[in-house]
Amino acid sequence: MCDQTFLAATFGPCDSCGKASPLMNIYVKNEPINYCSFCVEMMACQGLQSGETLTSLKKESENLKKKLEEERGKLTDVELHQVAEKVEAVAALSIKTRRVLKGHGNKVLCVDWCKDKRRVVSSSQDGKIIVWDAFTLNKEHGVTLPCTWVMACAYAPSGCAVACGGLDNKCSVVPLSLDRNENLAAKKKSVAMHTNYVSGCTFTSSDMQLLTSSGDGTCALWDVESGQLLQSFHGHTADVLSLDLAPSETGNTFVSGGCDMKANVWDMRSGQNIQSFDSHVSDINCVKYYPSGDAFASASDDATCRFYDLRADREVAVYQKDSIVFGASSVDFSLSGRLLFAGYNDYTINVWDVLKGNRISILFGHENRVSRVRVSPDGTALCSASWDNTLRIWA
Amino acid sequence: MTSNSNLSNMRRLVEQLKLEASVERIKVSQAAADLQQYCLQNASKDALLVGVPTGSNPFREPRSCAVV
Numbered sequence: 001m002c003d004q005t006f007l008a009a010t011f012g013p014c015d016s017c018g019k020a021s022p023l024m025n026i027y028v029k030n031e032p033i034n035y036c037s038f039c040v041e042m043m044a045c046q047g048l049q050s051g052e053t054l055t056s057l058k059k060e061s062e063n064l065k066k067k068l069e070e071e072r073g074k075l076t077d078v079e080l081h082q083v084a085e086k087v088e089a090v091a092a093l094s095i096k097t098r099r100v101l102k103g104h105g106n107k108v109l110c111v112d113w114c115k116d117k118r119r120v121v122s123s124s125q126d127g128k129i130i131v132w133d134a135f136t137l138n139k140e141h142g143v144t145l146p147c148t149w150v151m152a153c154a155y156a157p158s159g160c161a162v163a164c165g166g167l168d169n170k171c172s173v174v175p176l177s178l179d180r181n182e183n184l185a186a187k188k189k190s191v192a193m194h195t196n197y198v199s200g201c202t203f204t205s206s207d208m209q210l211l212t213s214s215g216d217g218t219c220a221l222w223d224v225e226s227g228q229l230l231q232s233f234h235g236h237t238a239d240v241l242s243l244d245l246a247p248s249e250t251g252n253t254f255v256s257g258g259c260d261m262k263a264n265v266w267d268m269r270s271g272q273n274i275q276s277f278d279s280h281v282s283d284i285n286c287v288k289y290y291p292s293g294d295a296f297a298s299a300s301d302d303a304t305c306r307f308y309d310l311r312a313d314r315e316v317a318v319y320q321k322d323s324i325v326f327g328a329s330s331v332d333f334s335l336s337g338r339l340l341f342a343g344y345n346d347y348t349i350n351v352w353d354v355l356k357g358n359r360i361s362i363l364f365g366h367e368n369r370v371s372r373v374r375v376s377p378d379g380t381a382l383c384s385a386s387w388d389n390t391l392r393i394w395a
Numbered sequence: 396m397t398s399n400s401n402l403s404n405m406r407r408l409v410e411q412l413k414l415e416a417s418v419e420r421i422k423v424s425q426a427a428a429d430l431q432q433y434c435l436q437n438a439s440k441d442a443l444l445v446g447v448p449t450g451s452n453p454f455r456e457p458r459s460c461a462v463v
Contacts, residue, residue: 054402057405060409068412071420072420075420079423080427084431087431093444098454099454134454135453274418276415309430311420311421311429312425336438339441339444354430379442381442395442395454
């Protein structure tokens with residue numbers, strides 16, 4: 001239960017930098033001041049110690065970076081695909097399109113499965129959110145939002161609400177009701193407020209907390225009921241494009257990837273950036289945890305997908321081919337973690353063998369770039385969303 | 396103000412790097428072995444990998460065509 005205390009937060013212009021953002025009301029020498037969480041951290045770092053100059057700090061950071069590489073290199077005794085040589089190769093897969101969900105009027109940008117393994121929610125450039133029953137192709141709910149480019153959508157764990165966000169810089173929660181005549185858009189509640197577009201959102205273990213990533217370079221944890229900012233995560237130096245929560249058994253961490261080519265792992269309680277990986281050479285479009293929670297994969301505009309192990313603290317595999325030149329927009333693992341499905345801007349989905357590093361097959365079908373791929377909670381199907389206005393269910 | 400913030404940024408970077416350098420790491424061989432073990436343990440439950448009998452996958456229900 002909630003035994004943590006959070007600082008009370010309000011929204012408004014920061015006393016120090018003037019930007020409008022969620023503020024932390026803190027007291028310095030009994031004087032109340034309202035700084036945004038970024039300025040609070042900056043304030044904590046001010047006050048130079050004697051002998052420190054910009055150059056000495058730069059040198060120290062270079063040395064530390066080198067030391068980090070050395071430490072990581074010391075433990076690289078073998079590569080993942082070498083360890084996996086003795087494993088049987090994956091047999092030919094018989095995955096085909098089983099359903100095509102038509103109904104969006106424009107590019108479908110995001111999709112998420114419900115825990116009941118049959119419903120999906122999708123969001124599109126035309127500002128609409130549709131909840132589908134993937135078995136029957138029935139459209140169960142449709143909500144029109146006042147903004148276009150709804151880049152993020154997520155199903156609540158209870159299945160009773162969906163969250164969505166995009167160019168409106170907000171992430172809103174819409175409760176789903178069984179009454180067909182009810183106007184769902186009227187019950188929409190704004191939870192998160194960023195200073196730039198919302199690129200990704202996900203509920204945590206309950207319907208009560210929402211984690212968002214934004215083009216303003218931060219990620220944030222919000223309380224759904226009150227709209228209060230519980231924690232913010234600073235560290236990316238450019239837009240954050242994607243985030244993923246660690247599978248529940250392994251605790252309170254999440255990974256985020258962004259345009260600064262870095263993937264960062266964060267501790268949700270302290271807001272601390274625990275680990276950082278920067279081997280990609282272009283924007284990271286998507287990050288996804290391995291089912292065991294000990295590793296994660298990332299998809300990038302540099303046409304590669306990479307696999308990082310958290311306990312070894314390094315990249316352990318790169319999934320690339322000379323014939324693949326288009327950026328990868330999205331990745332997801334199959335239930336056992338053996339298969340990695342990656343959607344690319346060349347309209348295909350490539351299926352990679354995670355352990356051996358080779359491509360097993362290519363899924364053709366979409367007529368425009370694939371924006372998101374998601375495996376269902378029980379691993380029986382894959383749902384892909386595309387700029388060709390449709391979603392496909394593969395099984 | 397800019398020089399001050401550059402300094403603060405550098406200090407934060409140095410603190411962050413110190414934190415990252417002190418993370419406890421394990422050998423890649425052990426990490427890889429654990430990943431492999433997880434895959435193999437769960438492979439039988441993975442419908443997309445091994446396929447399930449046609450009846451039990453709701454998306455692959457056998458559809459019969461009636462010739463009129």
